[in-house]
Amino acid sequence: xxxxxxxxxxxxxxxxxxxxxxxxxxxxxxxxxxxxxxxxxxxxxxxxxxxxxxxxxxxxxxxxxxxxxxxxxxxxxxxxxxxxxxxxxxxxxxxxxxxxxxxxxxxxxxxxxxxxxxxxxxxxxxxxxxxxxxxxxxxxxxxxxxxxxxxxxxxxxxxxxxxxxxxxxxxxxxxxxxxxxxxxxxxxxxxxxxxxxxxxxxxxxxxxxxxxxxxxxxxxxxxxxxxxxxxxxxxxxxxxxxxxxxxxxxxxxxxxxxxxxxxxxxxxxxxxxxxxxxxxxxxxxxxxxxxxxxxxxxxxxxxxxxxxxxxxxxxxxxxxxxxxxxxxxxxxxxxxxxxxxxxxxxxxxxxxxxxxxxxxxx
Ligand SMILES: CC(C)(COP(=O)(O)OP(=O)(O)OC[C@H]1O[C@@H](n2cnc3c(N)ncnc32)[C@H](O)[C@@H]1OP(=O)(O)O)[C@@H](O)C(=O)NCCC(=O)NCCSC(=O)c1cc(O)c2ccccc2c1O
Numbered sequence: 449x450x451x452x453x454x455x456x457x458x459x460x461x462x463x464x465x466x467x468x469x470x471x472x473x474x475x476x477x478x479x480x481x482x483x484x485x486x487x488x489x490x491x492x493x494x495x496x497x498x499x500x501x502x503x504x505x506x507x508x509x510x511x512x513x514x515x516x517x518x519x520x521x522x523x524x525x526x527x528x529x530x531x532x533x534x535x536x537x538x539x540x541x542x543x544x545x546x547x548x549x550x551x552x553x554x555x556x557x558x559x560x561x562x563x564x565x566x567x568x569x570x571x572x573x574x575x576x577x578x579x580x581x582x583x584x585x586x587x588x589x590x591x592x593x594x595x596x597x598x599x600x601x602x603x604x605x606x607x608x609x610x611x612x613x614x615x616x617x618x619x620x621x622x623x624x625x626x627x628x629x630x631x632x633x634x635x636x637x638x639x640x641x642x643x644x645x646x647x648x649x650x651x652x653x654x655x656x657x658x659x660x661x662x663x664x665x666x667x668x669x670x671x672x673x674x675x676x677x678x679x680x681x682x683x684x685x686x687x688x689x690x691x692x693x694x695x696x697x698x699x700x701x702x703x704x705x706x707x708x709x710x711x712x713x714x715x716x717x718x719x720x721x722x723x724x725x726x727x728x729x730x731x732x733x734x735x736x737x738x739x740x741x742x743x744x745x746x747x748x749x750x751x752x753x754x755x756x757x758x759x760x761x762x763x764x765x766x767x768x769x770x771x772x773x774x775x776x777x778x779x780x781x782x783x784x785x786x787x788x789x790x791x792x793x794x795x796x797x798x799x800x801x802x803x804x805x806x807x808x809x810x
Contacts, residue, residue, distance in 0.1 A: 500748065503745050508535065508736075510530060511528060512528055513528055514527075515559045518559060522559075523552065524552050526541050529569075533743075533744070534571035534572060534743075534747050535573075535743045535747070536563075536570045536572075536573045538575050540578060542588075543578045543579030543582070545588060546584075546654060548585045548586060548589070549586070549587060549608060550587075550591050550597055550599045551597050551598070552600065554605075554608050554610075557575075561573065561614055562614075565618050570620065571620055571747045572620055572746050573621070573622045574623050574739055574743065575625070576625040576626075577627055579627075580627065580628065580653070582653060582654040582656075583624065583654065583655040583659055583662075583663060584655060584656075585654055585657055586656060586661075586680065608662070609690060612661065616665055617769070621668065621754060622667050622668075623666060623667065623669070624655070624668070624670070625735060625739045626672060626677075626717075626726070627653055627672055627675070627732070627735060628653020653674055653675040653676060654675075654676050654714075655676070656677070656679070656680050657679065657680045658692075661679075661695075664696055665691055669725065670726070670727060670742060671717045671726045671730075672729070672730065672731070673731050675716075675729075676714050676715070677714065679692070679696075679709050680712050681709065681712065682710065695765075699725055700724055752777075756777045759774040759776075759777050760774055790805075791803075
């Protein structure tokens with residue numbers, strides 16, 4: 449009898465240890481060398497860190513933002529801006545559908561991203577999903593018809609493709625903040641020698657299907673430690689042969705991209721980080737705080753440098769469109785120079801421009 453009880457206890461202990469081990473918080477930025485730098489004080493003791501310093505950690509205050517151009521209220525999304533800081537946040541608000549998008553959702557996201565692009569006080573944009581169960585589960589399959597997704601009219605739409613292009617070309621960093629749930633259940637198990645309380649966490653937090661493509665198109669992804677990533681297309685009769693394939697191949701490499709698409713498996717956040725799909729994985733309770741930290745850190749940097757870097761990082765892959773974006777940035781910068789201004793001023797003053805005073809640099 450005592451032998452059986454001891455064996456049961458042993459089994460119980462192993463289970464608790466296994467659950468506890470599973471729940472051990474992931475060290476922030478497990479793969480990123482940046483962590484070592486930001487935590488090792490000796491590495492911080494240099495002029496670079498003394499001058500640029502730490503970012504503030506006070507809580508962010510959100511205010512609901514409107515689409516100033518259309519004046520229409522948002523239904524499928526929540527659009528917010530941080531008070532006194534250059535951060536906008538777009539939240540897909542269809543939690544009962546795991547934040548699956550319909551054409552209306554996408555139209556609203558496009559309007560919000562447009563507003564954030566146009567608002568010169570905004571320097572970085574967060575994309576996330578409402579609630580605790582999903583970032584986004586892709587297109588709303590209940591609305592899928594023969595020619596795309598249909599909501600308020602009879603035309604099928606694949607307008608998420610326009611949104612992907614918009615995010616890719618938007619000259620400000622866009623961060624996907626991939627949320628997840630953490631629901632605690634507890635059960636008390638009594639045995640002869642001990643009374644053990646076992647805690648179960650139900651975890652989820654899906655960035656799947658077209659929702660997975662959305663996070664990949666964003667410039668950076670910060671994930672909660674129990675988020676789940678994957679493509680479902682081949683299981684539901686769909687595929688994204690555009691950015692969903694080409695950007696993924698760049699991110700994880702051609703073999704792994706084939707695995708993700710052909711097998712349509714799901715991957716835990718830690719695995720996604722190893723694969724290069726996400727920038728960092730943090731405990732759920734730190735997710736927004738960490739994302740805001742990244743935003744604040746970028747906001748301290750030169751907006752023009754970030755703008756040009758984004759277009760430069762995309763340029764080769766994006767062909768003519770990438771060149772167009774990078775070239776537009778070059779023109780933007782040139783217009784601000786004395787040399788560029790000389791041409792315009794001469795035209796206005798109806799005189800011959802004098803470019804001879806400008807250096808012909810090596
Ligand atoms: C995301 C899940 C893994 C979550 O599973 P879980 O068990 O937690 O929850 P439920 O399955 O019970 O879902 C709860 C509730 O939500 C509804 N729901 C979830 N996802 C969707 C969805 N995508 N569309 C519609 N409804 C959804 C679900 O039916 C439940 O409703 P109840 O009324 O029953 O409570 C799991 O839900 C899941 O696997 N979801 C589907 C993921 C998926 O296959 N997405 C579509 C991929 S295709 C796509 O997104 C896509 C879109 C485009 O616009 C494209 C455009 C151009 C090219 C390609 C495109 C493309 O591939």
